[in-house]
Amino acid sequence: MTSTDQQPFLSIKDLKVHFSTEDGVVKAVDGLSFDLVRGKTLGIVGESGSGKSVTNLTILGLHNPDSTTVEGSIVLDGDELNGAPEKTLEKLRGNKMSMIFQDALASLSPYHTVGRQIGETYRKHTGCSKKEARDRAIEMLRRVGIPQPDVRVDDYPHQFSGGMRQRAMIAMALVCDPELLIADEPTTALDVTVQAQIMDLLKDLQQEFGTAIIFITHDLGVIADIADDVLVMYGGRCVERGTKEEVLRDPQHPYTLGLLSSMPALDGPVDVPLSPIPGSPPSLLNPPSGCRFHPRCAFAEKVADGLCSTERPPLEVVDGRGSACHLTPEQRRELFADFAGSRQH
Numbered sequence: 001m002t003s004t005d006q007q008p009f010l011s012i013k014d015l016k017v018h019f020s021t022e023d024g025v026v027k028a029v030d031g032l033s034f035d036l037v038r039g040k041t042l043g044i045v046g047e048s049g050s051g052k053s054v055t056n057l058t059i060l061g062l063h064n065p066d067s068t069t070v071e072g073s074i075v076l077d078g079d080e081l082n083g084a085p086e087k088t089l090e091k092l093r094g095n096k097m098s099m100i101f102q103d104a105l106a107s108l109s110p111y112h113t114v115g116r117q118i119g120e121t122y123r124k125h126t127g128c129s130k131k132e133a134r135d136r137a138i139e140m141l142r143r144v145g146i147p148q149p150d151v152r153v154d155d156y157p158h159q160f161s162g163g164m165r166q167r168a169m170i171a172m173a174l175v176c177d178p179e180l181l182i183a184d185e186p187t188t189a190l191d192v193t194v195q196a197q198i199m200d201l202l203k204d205l206q207q208e209f210g211t212a213i214i215f216i217t218h219d220l221g222v223i224a225d226i227a228d229d230v231l232v233m234y235g236g237r238c239v240e241r242g243t244k245e246e247v248l249r250d251p252q253h254p255y256t257l258g259l260l261s262s263m264p265a266l267d268g269p270v271d272v273p274l275s276p277i278p279g280s281p282p283s284l285l286n287p288p289s290g291c292r293f294h295p296r297c298a299f300a301e302k303v304a305d306g307l308c309s310t311e312r313p314p315l316e317v318v319d320g321r322g323s324a325c326h327l328t329p330e331q332r333r334e335l336f337a338d339f340a341g342s343r344q345h
Contacts, residue, residue, distance in 0.1 A: 008035035008075075009212045010059070010180055015072035017051075017058050026284045028054040030236040032072075033315075038179065039206065041213040043227030043244070045220060045259070049281050051236040052216045053102075056182045059214075060099055061089035076180065095125040098178035102185045104165035108157040115141070115153030118172045125176050140171035144201060163194035170198070174205060181206075182214045187222065199226050220263055224248055229320070232256050235282045235292035242321040252323035254297045257336055291326065299327060299335055 017029040029051040036042050044052045057063060059074055061081065074081040076097065081089065101107040109117060118140055119133030128136070134153065141149035144167040157165055166186055173181060183202065187195040203226065206213055215226055223230055223244065230247040232240040232255065240253040251257045258277035279296040282288055294300045294308035303326045315324040327335070 006037040009038045009077055010036040010214075011073070011075040012055075012059075013073040013075075015055065015058065015074065016070070017054050017063070018069045020067045020069070021285075024285050027236055027287060028284055029058070030287075032233075032236075032238055034231055034238070034241065036180075036212050036214065038212050039210040040228045041206065041215055041226055043215045043217065043223040043230045044233060045217055045223055045230060046233035047218060047281050049284065050233040051284075052233055053184055055233075056099065056184060056214055056216060059180075059182065060093055060097060061086070062093075091125075094121045094173075094178070095176045096178055097180040097182070098173040098176070099182040099184065100166075100169050100173045100186045102188055104162070104169045105157060107169060108165065110157055113154050113156055114160065114168045115155075118168070118175055121172055122175045136175060137171070140175050141168065143174075143205075144168070144171045145197070146171075163190055163197070166190060166194070166198060167201070170201065170205075177209055178211065180212050180214070182216070184216045185218070187217075187219075195222075202226065220248065220259060232259070235287055236284055237292060238315055238322075238324065239293065240323045241315075241317070246321055251336065252321075252332055253293075253325050254299050254327075255293045258296075291324070299331075302331060302335065303327060 012035070013033050015029055015032045016027070019026040019028060032051070032055060034042065044055070046052055058070055059076075059081065061084070063070065070082055072082065076092070081092075108114070115134060115137040118137040119130070122128065122136045123130070123133045138149045138153050141153060146152050146164060146167055152160075157168070160168060170186070181202075187198055190198070199222070202213065205211065215222070217223060227244045230242060230244050231238055232247065232253065234255050240247060240251065240256045242252075247256060248260065251260055255277070258275070261275040262277060264274065277296055282292050282295070288295055288309070290307070290309045290311050291297070291300075291313050297308065300308040307326050311326070313324045313326045315322050325332070
């Protein structure tokens with residue numbers, strides 16, 4: 001995932017996040033590794049329940065230590081975060097690393113003005129005066145494209161439209177110029193025009209500040225627009241990763257193929273039928289043995305000795321390109337040929 005001449009700003013190694021519940025242990029993330037360099041965007045894609053959001057909340061340390069077990073390494077700019085004191089994480093959250101949450105209305109307090117909420121984050125990390133914090137909030141609202149920011153700074157969240165609330169959330173996340181920005185489906189439920197504006201805004205801000213971005217989504221169209229690299233998650237594990245072009249044009253895992261086959265190709269033939277993935281995502285309380293995708297995989301029977309149902313396929317990575325599948329490269333080329341042909345233009 002990283003180029004050879006750049007050291008990773010964020011490095012995740014064998015991350016496991018397990019929750020204790022009355023019904024048993026939920027293996028929300030089960031052995032995840034990836035690197036991210038400054039100025040690049042990693043798109044994490046997968047169905048609901050695949051472990052995307054849990055991974056990123058864990059990076060920020062936003063989990064209940066009484067019911068959550070976190071194993072593995074989370075290194076941010078050379079500092080290990082797993083097991084770090086809460087005071088250390090508090091200094092980093094909102095400052096060096098920040099997150100844009102999915103639901104802006106639920107994430108913003110209805111009792112305080114938008115400007116106060118943005119300014120509060122800035123005051124906490126800089127110790128500035130209330131006036132300086134207000135001025136900074138106005139500056140950030142202007143930067144994210146809110147009209148009349150010196151007036152709207154005193155409005156409450158319910159007085160903002162959905163797109164404007166999301167911009168306000170971005171302003172709050174960026175008020176301290178974080179070096180790592182995690183965006184958890186920030187364009188969900190927004191119309192396509194506002195979605196495009198927010199994507200352009202994130203790209204402009206990244207270019208200006210060299211921010212490393214993790215973009216969580218289930219929308220491959222969004223991934224195609226914003227990501228440099230892609231990590232595909234299923235059942236708490238990474239099943240495929242590579243550059244955006246590699247993953248979207250030449251998928252190497254049946255799950256990735258299924259995701260791509262279930263969405264139309266705008267530059268391909270209009271008469272190609274969509275092929276949804278059968279079945280449902282696995283229960284992380286009692287996940288399938290072997291490859292977690294094998295109960296839904298159309299190619300599992302192509303692997304000899306029932307290996308898909310008994311043995312976990314390793315994620316073999318070469319030059320940042322990896323896939324966790326028991327199919328041989330030759331089998332993939334043959335079995336995935338119909339998809340490749342349908343996407344030619």
